Amino acid sequence: MKDPYLTSFSELGLAEPILKALAEANHTTPTPIQEQAVPLVLAGHDLIGIAQTGTGKTAAFALPILNHLVTERRRPERRATRALVLSPTRELSGQILESFRLYGKHVRPSTALAIGGVPLGRQARSIAGGVDVLVATPGRLVDLMENGAVRLDQVEVFVLDEADQMLDMGFIHAIRAIVAKLPAKRRNLFFSATMPREIEKLADALLTNPVRVAVTPVAKTADKIEQKVFLTDRSGKPDLLVEVLGHAGLDRALVFSRTKHGADRIVKGLAVAGIASEAIHGNKSQPQRERALAAFREGKVKVLVATDIAARGIDVPGVSHVVNYDLPNVPESYVHRIGRTARAGAEGIAISFCDGEERAFLRDIERLIRLTIPSEDRRGESRGRSEPRESAPRDHRAPRSPQAPRAPREGDRSSRPFQRGPRPEYRGGEERGEPRAVRPDAQRHDSHRVEGHRQEGLRERPRLDAARPEAPRHEGARFDESRGPRKSFRPAR
Structure with a gap:
């Protein structure tokens, strides 16, 4: 034959x-x-x-x-x-x-x-x-x-x-x-x-x-790709990524994020850790995407952070590692992602991070490729040397011990590559997870905002009670007369 x-x-x-x-x-x-x-x-x-x-x-x-x-x-x-x-x-x-x-x-x-x-x-x-x-x-x-x-x-x-x-x-x-x-x-x-x-x-x-x-079974991964999963906490992913990218055998690495904003956060965190990288996703203009790919191909940067837009068709020679920072929620995407390495007969390494919310994604992937991916438990390492704190009622929290790590503060991000904690969600450019304490200058700040809108020609809504002294409110802001004027400004959705 x-x-x-x-x-x-x-x-x-x-x-x-x-x-x-x-x-x-x-x-x-x-x-x-x-x-x-x-x-x-x-x-x-x-x-x-x-x-x-x-x-x-x-x-x-x-x-x-x-x-x-x-x-x-x-x-x-x-x-x-x-x-x-x-x-x-x-x-x-x-x-x-x-x-x-x-x-x-x-x-x-x-x-x-x-x-x-x-x-x-x-x-x-x-x-x-x-x-x-x-x-x-x-x-x-x-x-x-x-x-x-x-x-x-x-x-x-x-x-x-x-x-x-x-x-x-x-x-x-x-x-x-x-x-x-x-x-x-x-x-x-x-x-x-x-x-x-x-x-x-x-x-x-x-x-x-x-x-x-x-010519190949559906959703079969390349035989020359070494696959591994790190079971970790969400807050432990940033440090784990820095550790993986510091491997001596790494030539070029493609890091996949599930979201566009997540890709940008990874790039910023890697920059703080001293690792040069570029991001490519749908929010980037075509010239920006071309420059990022060119820098990655030419070896000017060894790390390219991307969404699934780069999971197919991006043929960059010499990609030694593919890192799934976020596991894809579509199992077929896993096959396409790790297919960016081990191309043209070469060997490659595919590493995935899996937190508690992504366990179902991992099961779907293993069911699709008909393979149990070797795993290593790295959970709990993100808390450092201190023991995990026990939960307590919000109003009766025990004071922290001197040895326990303090909460991150403004300007303190240089101590580690990423800000830990729950993934932020955005509403009107502000994170939901931010504390809503009233600043001493909140009244002056709100007045400044409304004044800025007046200068742009927006009309202010008449006050409900002209005799009641209150700070100017943005048009459309929610107002509860029984509770009195609010001290912090929050525009209506």
């Missing part, structure tokens, strides 16, 4: 300009997904490709599309595209476009990128003359469609990459709006690491007699 791993690209039936570009890029042997998918797409079949991240899915659809452009050369019409590739994130879209340019070095297709964070007019001008390949995120493509900047009635090949993440990110309605503008006669290619039922339903509605290719 023929060994599938010994097949060369020359046996796949690709055009000579593409083979020449592959040879110059030192790509000689196709991966399993490429070997199975490329001939089927060249034969004109619709395809569903399932393979875990890092196995070469991009080349599996880019190579046959380039071959189609070589064999059937024609000039695209104005504002039209011959091949449309949708991906969930800006970074993945940029990498897909680079792959088309790399493999199409001697084909020279006209290409365009349509992603958020970039002026819409600039992208509209890049498509105005028509392009061979358009790589886009769903939201920005819908914007271009609504502004009449792009036509989809000439699309010959439609690719939906990372289809399951599209569903997780809520792009299903945008995808349906895009598909409604595509011509009935076209080739459809769906590629994903997992294939949930919702995506299967979408594929059944859009694809015509598709061929299914699955």
Whole structure:
């Protein structure tokens, strides 16, 4: 029986300009997904490709599309595209476009990128003359469609990459709006690491007699990734992260946070600990995200803190460690996160922090990957050398012993990398967990706030009792006449 791993690209039936570009890029042997998918797409079949991240899915659809452009050369019409590739994130879209340019070095297709964070007019001008390949995120493509900047009635090949993440990110309605503008006669290619039922339903509605290719079990982690879980308290995560990142064998580390604000807090805490890092998430502008990725790729910073926006498609060589600071609440995301390491046959380490509220997430992950992840109990270490305090009634607390650690104070954050305690929640820019003691200058401070609003032209509501002396109140503030004037200002929600 023929060994599938010994097949060369020359046996796949690709055009000579593409083979020449592959040879110059030192790509000689196709991966399993490429070997199975490329001939089927060249034969004109619709395809569903399932393979875990890092196995070469991009080349599996880019190579046959380039071959189609070589064999059937024609000039695209104005504002039209011959091949449309949708991906969930800006970074993945940029990498897909680079792959088309790399493999199409001697084909020279006209290409365009349509992603958020970039002026819409600039992208509209890049498509105005028509392009061979358009790589886009769903939201920005819908914007271009609504502004009449792009036509989809000439699309010959439609690719939906990372289809399951599209569903997780809520792009299903945008995808349906895009598909409604595509011509009935076209080739459809769906590629994903997992294939949930919702995506299967979408594929059944859009694809015509598709061929299914699955080269790895669904949600199987890479064999060369060493996985470990630290059972810890939420307050113990910051110090534990500093300890992990101080490991001598760490080359580059990708740290995942569940929220955008959490990623920013991690970066600030690491800076206090003397560890340089960058953050990448949806609140960052496109230039900021590109600069952070460039610094990480070039080794200027060894730590990149990200949300799940970077869980797929961010191919950075040399990522030795992936740290799940927060466990994902979607178990499939765990597979994609740790897939950022151990790429191209290398080895990697995946470390996860699990507090008490995340135990259910850990069980779901282990059930999905069918593996019990080795764990180490590190709970209680965040309290230092002192014993845990017993709970007492709020009004009858025992005084703290001199040996017990004092509560953190303003300006005292330099003693440790992160402020401990419950995770803050925000309301109007202030933390709910902050003490609400009345400051001596509260009356003057409130008056200053209202005066500032008057200067901006806002009208103050008439007082209920002109004879009663009280501090000016913000319009819309809650007022209980029986309790008298409030001494602290708190705007109504």
